[in-house]
Amino acid sequence: MKILEIDSLAKTIKGLKASGKKVVLCHGCFDLMHPGHIKYFQAAKKMGDILVVTVTPDIYIDKGPGRPVFNQQLRVESIAALECVDYVALNQWSTAEETLRLLRPDIYVKGQEFEGLQDKTGKLQKELKVIQEVGAEIRFTHEVVFSSTRLINNNLKK
Numbered sequence: 297m298k299i300l301e302i303d304s305l306a307k308t309i310k311g312l313k314a315s316g317k318k319v320v321l322c323h324g325c326f327d328l329m330h331p332g333h334i335k336y337f338q339a340a341k342k343m344g345d346i347l348v349v350t351v352t353p354d355i356y357i358d359k360g361p362g363r364p365v366f367n368q369q370l371r372v373e374s375i376a377a378l379e380c381v382d383y384v385a386l387n388q389w390s391t392a393e394e395t396l397r398l399l400r401p402d403i404y405v406k407g408q409e410f411e412g413l414q415d416k417t418g419k420l421q422k423e424l425k426v427i428q429e430v431g432a433e434i435r436f437t438h439e440v441v442f443s444s445t446r447l448i449n450n451n452l453k454k
Contacts, residue, residue: 298376298383302350305385306398309348313402318344321401321432322391325352327364329374332407333441335439340405341380343435348383348401349375391419396426404434411436 300308311321320343326333341347348370354368364371368386376384387395396404410420427434 298381300383301370302385302388302395302398305348305383306400308383309346309399309401312346313400318347318403319346319348319399319401320344320405321348321350321392321396321399322405322448323350323352323387323395325359325364326371326375327357327359329371332439334378336405336407336437337375337378338380339437339439340403343405346382347380348385348399348433349381350385350387350392350395350399351375352387352390354439356387365394365411381442392423393426396423396430396432400430401432406434406436408436408438 313319319341322337322340326349337347337349351368351372354364355419357364360397366374370388372384392404404423406420424434
């Protein structure tokens with residue numbers, strides 16, 4: 297089963313790491329699945345053995361009115377359908393901080409748009425502190441980037 301509750305996923309990851317597997321974590325909203333997301337996941341998978349994706353719950357999405365367009369269940373199921381993704385869980389918190397503490401991945405992956413280690417929400421800076429706390433490494437993909445918000449606003453909200 298690819299879709300797990302976050303606590304079950306933590307136990308699964310602990311076992312995988314104990315057997316020598318390198319666990320990679322991606323985290324985000326992933327409201328509108330597009331080629332940029334798929335390439336991001338594929339690039340992240342190449343950085344380790346197991347690709348885990350955690351998804352922001354509907355109640356914590358701060359992308360503006362009418363968002364998310366797709367509810368959390370559909371977003372989780374869409375990501376789980378991708379061959380390169382090993383496990384998916386719905387996050388329980390507003391940021392990835394507690395998720396990082398619970399799952400303790402070897403590598404936390406963000407897209408190159410975050411490579412300057414700054415984001416206007418301040419979430420990435422908080423996540424960086426936790427990454428250091430748990431002994432993980434942050435890496436960045438260098439794939440094509442699309443903005444789901446821009447795609448939704450320009451193409452779906454007519």
